[in-house]
Amino acid sequence: MESVIDASGVRHEYPDGTTAIKSIEITIEQKERVAVIGANGSGKTTLQLVLGGLVEPTAGSIEFFETTTDAEAVREQLGVLLQNPDDYLFNTTVREDIEYGPAQLGHDRATTERRIKSLADTLGLDELLDRPPFRLSGGEKQRAAIASVFAFKPDVLLLDEPFGAVDATYRKRVRSLLSNHTGAMLVFTPSLDLVPAIANRVILMSQDGSIAAKGSVREVLTDRALLSNHGLRPPQTVQIFEGVLPTADIPLTAEAARKLLASQEF
Structure with missing residues (x-):
């Protein structure tokens, strides 16, 4: 099966000399669902930024869709949800934020409107579409940010804690949305309870920013000793x-x- 992301020898250091990730070897195939887990400070967020083409690796290379190492050439195929939803919500209304991506990519207006309606129905945003983002609660902002990523239908999703601020009422809806995504998906999270419902493979990050283990969901999440050694519980x-x-x-x-x-x- 064709790979959508292929990282080889990837490393990233911040300007102060801190090494966030190192020796990263990852191949993500089409339609694959991968959970990247690890304790806080293990480099998950940096790895997401690098694999999503938002940060250049200090060393190593990343190939996208077996065709290019230029993330900008495939930008519309990569949907990146950052940890802070405010990074996505900068327009006058929630509706404008959700339609921003499709508009920038030249998507048909009628198609975009249908997409917005579907996402609003799924995520409970109908009554929030004309509200200013700064007047939303944390959970409402999270759902609006998720909608803005899904609105332009990227082939690959890289999601940092998509359930973070979402309350129990809407978690099932978010899970349903993720389950219906037909492309590849990487979810970066320190919380393991939802991983079996959204992933079929797990990558465990070590505190030094390297990959500690890769395997099936069952192999990794039932290995108490392995998880404990890296600050996690089953x-x-x-x-x-x-x-x-x-x-x-x-x-x-x-x-x-x-x-x-x-x-x-x-």
């Missing part, structure tokens, strides 16, 4: 069932745990 469902069930049978999500308990097959 998802709650794993903590509940480890030692009770074989590793291969431990439910990774709350939904899977509920089904298991309902079946009484343990």
Whole structure:
């Protein structure tokens, strides 16, 4: 399968000499869903900026779609959601922020309007579209920022904590939106409980900015010793069932745990 991002020997140092990431070797294929996990300070945000073409690596190279190392040449194919939603919300109204990306890329106005309506319905933004972004709550800003990234339908999503400020009422809707994305997706997060529902592969970052482990969701998230060594704990469902069930049978999500308990097959 064709790769959409191929990072080789990537390193990034900040002007003060701090090394944020190093020795990064990552290949992301079309339609692949990857969670990049790690404790705070492990370089996840820097890695997102570098893989998203917003920051140049100090060393190494990144090839996009097996065609170019120039991120600007494929900018409209990369959707990057930064940790702070205010980085996306700078227009007079929420509607203008959501339509900004498609307008810059020359998308058809009617198509954009249909897209905005669909995103507003999904993310509960209907009554917020004509409101100034600075009058939104943290969760509302997060949902508006997510809509602004999805509005121009990028092929690859690089999302930093998409659930961060979203309350429980809307988390399921955001998960549904991510599940319906047909391209590749990387989610950068220190929280492991939602990873099994949105990813099929995990990359674990070490505190020194290197990659500590790569593997399937089950391989990484059920390895308590590995996670503990890097400042993380397994998802709650794993903590509940480890030692009770074989590793291969431990439910990774709350939904899977509920089904298991309902079946009484343990």
